[in-house]
Amino acid sequence: MKTIIVEGNKGFLFKKGKFIKMVEAGEYTSFNKRTYDIAKVNDKEIITNLKTDLNIFTQDENFINQTIVHEVKNGQIALHFVNDLFESVLQAGKHYFWNIDRTHSFIELDLSSPILIDSFPKSLLNDNRLIPYIKKIEINDKKIGVLYFDHKIQGLLNPGTYYYLNGNVSVDCPVLDTCLICQDILGQEILTNDKVTLRISCVCNYKITDYIKIVSEIDDYKNQLYIAIQLALRDYIGERNLDTILTSKKELSEYLSTSLKEKGALLYLDIEEVSVKDIVLPGEIRDIMNTVLIAEKKAQANVITRREEVASTRSLLNTARLMDENATLYKLKELEYVERICEKVGNINLTTGGDILSQLTTVLSSKKD
Structure with a gap:
């Protein structure tokens, strides 16, 4: 039986299962229980077709001269370079490589330390x-x-x-x-002192003051801040009536900002401002308040209408008094009304005798009658 080892490969001769020597490319006759294992010659780690333990080949001088061995210790990995080009990562153990027409280099990395060594190639960081x-x-x-x-x-x-x-x-x-953080507190349903349920939304602006302590000493600082705002809202709303709350939205924001300053310091937070965004009333209360508002606006409109009517009547009275006291003013007023009437009259016939203004007034008065 013939065994052919093609160019670019190495052969390993075994007789009765025992390694004899490494052979070059060529044609070989297998007899007397001789067999051959073959390995490719390339940049990668040497692996034979039968995956033979390479340590048994170290008794062959040719194998030793044409290979390089690198041992990676436990708890380490090694970066393998061929001709200064990155090839692979080596795990713990012995690794054999062909050194024919190529050079090998290695960088050891200690897995017990997460800090990369200075000699680590920056070009490989994203490989x-x-x-x-x-x-x-x-x-x-x-x-x-x-x-x-x-x-x-x-x-x-x-x-x-x-x-x-x-x-x-x-x-x-x-x-x-590191910037100013905005946290929304949405839809908090709270009962007022007069048993009205309000749904309140507010916003809290804060900054972190100590980044180490806030993660090492505080468990979920955002949730703790959320609870602190809830409790402050309940303290304020629960002690006041609905009318007081609706007219003191600004005071509620000031109360929240002041009361949360101390709590924020304990959480390593600098509370800059807490503002109330919305106060939502229950549907029935909202309808009642709308009805009251409409009634108030109607009453205000009626007051304004009566005030204008009184002012108009007073003006007419003053005008009548002046015309009664001044005949010339009366005549001017009479001419003004005659002018307005004449604008709507077609033809008027007058005689030549008598006062024209008196005749015109008489004619218009008779037509009006």
């Missing part, structure tokens, strides 16, 4: 082949990150992009806001 081994953290503008190694706080990360080794140490980085 898809290293995604399982690299932890990428991006901190956007107006944010700050709290860095954890194995659930222990290490410090703060300012806006930017950071890379860590994703090994035996867990790496986490919750992100917090």
Whole structure:
């Protein structure tokens, strides 16, 4: 039986299952229980067709001269480079490579430390082949990150992009806001002192004062702030009647801002302002108030109408008194009305004798009658 080892491959001769030597490309006759295992010559780790343990080949001097071995210790990985080009990531164990017409180099990475060594190539940080081994953290503008190694706080990360080794140490980085934060408190149903249920919405503006302590000492600061605002609303609304609350919306906002300052300090928050957005009444109460409002507006309209009628009557009375006392003014007023009437009259016949104004007045008066 013949075995052909093509160019670009190496053969390993076995006799009765025992390794004899490494052979070059060529044609070989298999007899007397001789067999051949074959491995490709390339940049990758040496793997034979039969996946033979490569350590048994180290007794062959040719194999030793044409290969390089690199051992990766437990708790480490190694970056493998061929002719200064990244090839693969090596796990713990011995790795054999062909050194024929190529050079190999390695960078060891300790999995017990998430900090990347200075010699780590920056060009490989976003290489898809290293995604399982690299932890990428991006901190956007107006944010700050709290860095954890194995659930222990290490410090703060300012806006930017950071890379860590994703090994035996867990790496986490919750992100917090550095700008003014606006939190809505929507639809809080609260009973007033006179047993009316109001639905109140407000908004709270605040900033974080201590990023380390707020994550290490406070459990869910947003929820605690939410509860504090709820309690402050209930304290204020529960002690006042509906009419008082509706007329003191500004006072309610001031009360919330003042009362939450101290609570915010305990949560490492600087409460800048708490404002009431909406106060929604129950449907029946709203209809009643609309009816009252309509009645008030109608009463105001009636008062204005009566006031204008009185003013108009007083003006007519003053005009009549002046005309009674002044004959010339009376005549002018009479001419004014005659002029208005004449605008609507077609032809008027007058005689030449007598006062024309008197005749015109008489004619118009008779036509009017």
